[in-house]
Amino acid sequence: MRNNLSTGETSRDLPEEVSRFAEAWRVFKKNTPAVWGLVIFIAFFIVAVAGWFLTTGETPVLDPAKVRLSEKLLRPLSPVNTDMVEPGDRPVFGIYLLGTDDLGRDVFARMMQGAWVSLTVGFVAVGISVVIGIILGGVAGYYGRARIKFMHVLCFIAFFASMILLASGRKEPALDLFVTSLLLATVSAVYHYLAARGGAGPRPLDFLFFDTFSVDTLIMRFVDIMLCFPSFFLILTIVALLPPNIYNIMIVIGLTSWMGTTRFVRAEFLSLREQDFVSAAKALGLSDISIIFRHMMPNAIAPVLVSATIGIATAILTEAGLSFLGFGVPPPHATWGNILAGGERFIFDAPWLMYIPGFSILTVVLSFNLFGEGLRDAMNPKLRKR
Amino acid sequence: MNSTDNILLEVRNLRKYFPVTSGIFSRVISSVKAVDNVSFHIKPGETLGLVGESGCGKTTLSRVILRLAEPSGGEVYFEGEDVFRLRGDRLRRFRKNVQIVFQDPYSSLNPRLSIGSIIAEGIGAHGIARGGKKREIVEGLLERVGLSAGYYNRYPHEFSGGQRQRIAIARALSLNPKLIVCDEPVSALDVSIQAQILNLLGELKRDFNLSYLFISHDLAVVEHVSDRIATMYMGEITEIAGAGEFYSRPLHPYTIALLSANLLPEPGRKRRPVILRGDVPSPLDPPPGCRFHTRCPVAEDVCRVKRPEPVEVSGGHMVRCHLVDRKDPAPPGFLADLTLMLHKPAGESGVKPL
Ligand SMILES: Nc1ncnc2c1ncn2[C@@H]1O[C@H](COP(=O)(O)OP(=O)(O)O)[C@@H](O)[C@H]1O
Numbered sequence: 214m215r216n217n218l219s220t221g222e223t224s225r226d227l228p229e230e231v232s233r234f235a236e237a238w239r240v241f242k243k244n245t246p247a248v249w250g251l252v253i254f255i256a257f258f259i260v261a262v263a264g265w266f267l268t269t270g271e272t273p274v275l276d277p278a279k280v281r282l283s284e285k286l287l288r289p290l291s292p293v294n295t296d297m298v299e300p301g302d303r304p305v306f307g308i309y310l311l312g313t314d315d316l317g318r319d320v321f322a323r324m325m326q327g328a329w330v331s332l333t334v335g336f337v338a339v340g341i342s343v344v345i346g347i348i349l350g351g352v353a354g355y356y357g358r359a360r361i362k363f364m365h366v367l368c369f370i371a372f373f374a375s376m377i378l379l380a381s382g383r384k385e386p387a388l389d390l391f392v393t394s395l396l397l398a399t400v401s402a403v404y405h406y407l408a409a410r411g412g413a414g415p416r417p418l419d420f421l422f423f424d425t426f427s428v429d430t431l432i433m434r435f436v437d438i439m440l441c442f443p444s445f446f447l448i449l450t451i452v453a454l455l456p457p458n459i460y461n462i463m464i465v466i467g468l469t470s471w472m473g474t475t476r477f478v479r480a481e482f483l484s485l486r487e488q489d490f491v492s493a494a495k496a497l498g499l500s501d502i503s504i505i506f507r508h509m510m511p512n513a514i515a516p517v518l519v520s521a522t523i524g525i526a527t528a529i530l531t532e533a534g535l536s537f538l539g540f541g542v543p544p545p546h547a548t549w550g551n552i553l554a555g556g557e558r559f560i561f562d563a564p565w566l567m568y569i570p571g572f573s574i575l576t577v578v579l580s581f582n583l584f585g586e587g588l589r590d591a592m593n594p595k596l597r598k599r
Numbered sequence: 600m601n602s603t604d605n606i607l608l609e610v611r612n613l614r615k616y617f618p619v620t621s622g623i624f625s626r627v628i629s630s631v632k633a634v635d636n637v638s639f640h641i642k643p644g645e646t647l648g649l650v651g652e653s654g655c656g657k658t659t660l661s662r663v664i665l666r667l668a669e670p671s672g673g674e675v676y677f678e679g680e681d682v683f684r685l686r687g688d689r690l691r692r693f694r695k696n697v698q699i700v701f702q703d704p705y706s707s708l709n710p711r712l713s714i715g716s717i718i719a720e721g722i723g724a725h726g727i728a729r730g731g732k733k734r735e736i737v738e739g740l741l742e743r744v745g746l747s748a749g750y751y752n753r754y755p756h757e758f759s760g761g762q763r764q765r766i767a768i769a770r771a772l773s774l775n776p777k778l779i780v781c782d783e784p785v786s787a788l789d790v791s792i793q794a795q796i797l798n799l800l801g802e803l804k805r806d807f808n809l810s811y812l813f814i815s816h817d818l819a820v821v822e823h824v825s826d827r828i829a830t831m832y833m834g835e836i837t838e839i840a841g842a843g844e845f846y847s848r849p850l851h852p853y854t855i856a857l858l859s860a861n862l863l864p865e866p867g868r869k870r871r872p873v874i875l876r877g878d879v880p881s882p883l884d885p886p887p888g889c890r891f892h893t894r895c896p897v898a899e900d901v902c903r904v905k906r907p908e909p910v911e912v913s914g915g916h917m918v919r920c921h922l923v924d925r926k927d928p929a930p931p932g933f934l935a936d937l938t939l940m941l942h943k944p945a946g947e948s949g950v951k952p953l
């Protein structure tokens with residue numbers, strides 16, 4: 214009787230296979246605002262990609278930069294004045310769908326171009342911040358308890374100082390410091406090599422290798438420092454120093470918004486590290502690399518993607534704000550922010566110049582947020598099975 | 600320990616202290632002695648049961664033995680090799696030989712990997728087999744632990760607790776180990792399924808010639824699987840004895856208390872009062888002298904000041920208690936009549952012994 218007990222339980226078949234995706238989708242579907250968010254998300258994506266195709270090239274279908282001084286501040290849906298405008302300069306369908314601005318440029322074409330700018334700024338900036346956040350958070354969470362030796366701190370300071378000197382153009386002292394840092398690095402490499410080979414016991418130079426703060430302290434205090442600055446002003450400061458172009462804007466937004474992801478990934482890693490399946494993987498003798506990338510990252514990534522969705526909305530908003538203030542993407546490129554800024558002077562004569570980009574930003578940002586929050590709920594196992 | 604030859608795992612004076620820190624400079628103000636001077640050994644093919652209330656350091660002990668946590672002191676030898684000094688290839692060989700089954704089958708399987716890849720992982724990492732051969736081995740293991748080979752591509756969330764524990768056992772078996780540490784493998788399962796898993800472990804032990812370090816807080820579970828049994832209290836081993844001796848001639852008051860608490864009420868006899876009262880003292884502030892004296896029903900003055908040392912009363916029977924004299928191996932004081940009552944053949948109920 215006992216022997217068949219050990220297999221008895223399993224003769225019963227498993228329930229129907231349900232993938233995690235189907236399960237998440239079932240929860241997501243019930244959340245109407247989130248579904249609308251997703252629909253607008255997809256629509257925006259299509260519009261932005263279409264915008265890129267239609268507004269670039271030698272003779273774009275929609276020319277956002279064409280100035281028609283005779284056609285200033287026309288209302289949306291105004292037909293083109295065929296007497297004044299050359300056939301080649303006319304908008305498609307001979308109608309200004311969203312009117313024209315103070316230079317007679319087609320607002321529809323400018324909005325299409327701006328959509329593409331917003332989309333790329335949002336994705337690239339968030340991409341940068343997510344990559345930085347995952348790396349720093351992962352290191353802090355997995356290797357955080359390791360303490361940095363005094364010698365390594367010296368080495369790092371020397372290297373960094375030499376880079377700063379080099380950047381400020383003082384080559385001679387920079388080279389000296391760089392050589393010093395290489396020397397220090399060689400000394401520590403030799404020290405560690407000997408330490409790994411020899412047994413216990415004191416070694417020469419031990420006094421230079423005492424433990425200082427931990428890796429976790431280093432990374433998380435840096436996060437705290439970055440969070441001390443109101444990020445918009447940090448961005449404004451950096452943007453004031455850099456030549457304004459679309460790539461710098463993306464990079465700067467990315468470099469100033471990784472702190473949340475870092476904290477997130479670190480917290481996830483700290484809790485995952487205590488999970489038995491990670492211990493089991495270690496007991497099986499798997500390498501750190503496969504533990505991190507096969508066991509921890511896939512379990513930490515879902516919440517990061519959710520916060521990235523909301524991060525894209527924030528990045529779009531930041532870019533619009535910068536452009537509105539005149540620090541953003543420079544003029545020939547249209548963005549929703551600078552269309553808004555340009556329309557501000559004509560708020561009474563041509564209110565559509567503000568309403569159109571304003572409502573577009575509102576809609577897109579809102580839909581990203583709703584979508585992100587719906588995604589978070591759908592990924593939360595506690596909300597399943599209801 | 601008596602002889603060093605033919606010993607699979609030997610643990611000597613193993614210690615694991617968790618520092619308790621305070622303030623921004625992380626000053627160490629005291630430590631939790633989760634494992635304190637623990638020594639025992641396991642022979643090939645043997646099962647050592649380790650019993651103790653929760654929080655006594657059983658899990659910490661198993662993690663240190665497996666090198667999942669750093670020890671604070673002491674040594675562990677596996678097949679004569681010092682485990683804490685292993686590196687590179689030798690460490691890999693140790694990993695292959697010593698595996699673990701965890702208590703909670705829900706957190707011990709990665710929810711993002713299929714059953715097949717969970718079990719196959721170690722086989723791939725140690726280069727034992729690849730491709731179709733690897734799959735064949737995994738399917739064989741699945742069937743050996745009582746699951747269908749067709750579950751290869753299923754995910755952990757589709758399985759029940761008992762089935763997940765079978766998967767975890769298959770994973771531990773995948774490297775063909777010599778020793779498996781079972782850290783409360785059945786505590787999280789329903790009683791009806793506990794017996795199945797225990798029987799499975801017993802079959803596997805015979806088929807694969809395994810040794811177990813079998814950890815549990817439940818004497819009834821340990822009773823049926825162990826060749827020898829050790830009890831643990833606040834990080835210390837209080838008594839180790841062969842299973843027969845453990846039940847027929849328990850000597851440590853803690854062991855006797857555990858046994859009496861586990862007795863089933865017999866018809867015609869009044870249920871014995873449980874003699875263990877009060878809670879385990881805070882591990883941050885362990886009592887001086889014998890750690891057990893705050894709860895020991897026969898504690899004497901000497902117990903409050905002096906730490907008892909382990910005493911070997913007869914071959915392989917070790918006790919850590921002042922009242923146990925080497926020359927007079929009778930249980931202390933009034934506990935004697937209680938132990939008389941405990942006399943009963945092992946393996947009477949439930950599951951057959953391994
Ligand atoms: N990471 C840790 N940090 C500090 N104390 C710990 C840690 N892990 C365990 N402990 C302490 O060590 C003692 C033993 O814990 P554990 O080994 O989990 O006991 P058991 O497995 O017997 O329930 C407990 O008092 C616990 O509070």
Ligand code: SF4
Pocket residue numbers: 851852853889890891892893895896897898899902907919920921922
């Ligand atoms: S040493 Fe004293 S307090 Fe400790 S178990 Fe023995 S009798 Fe009890």
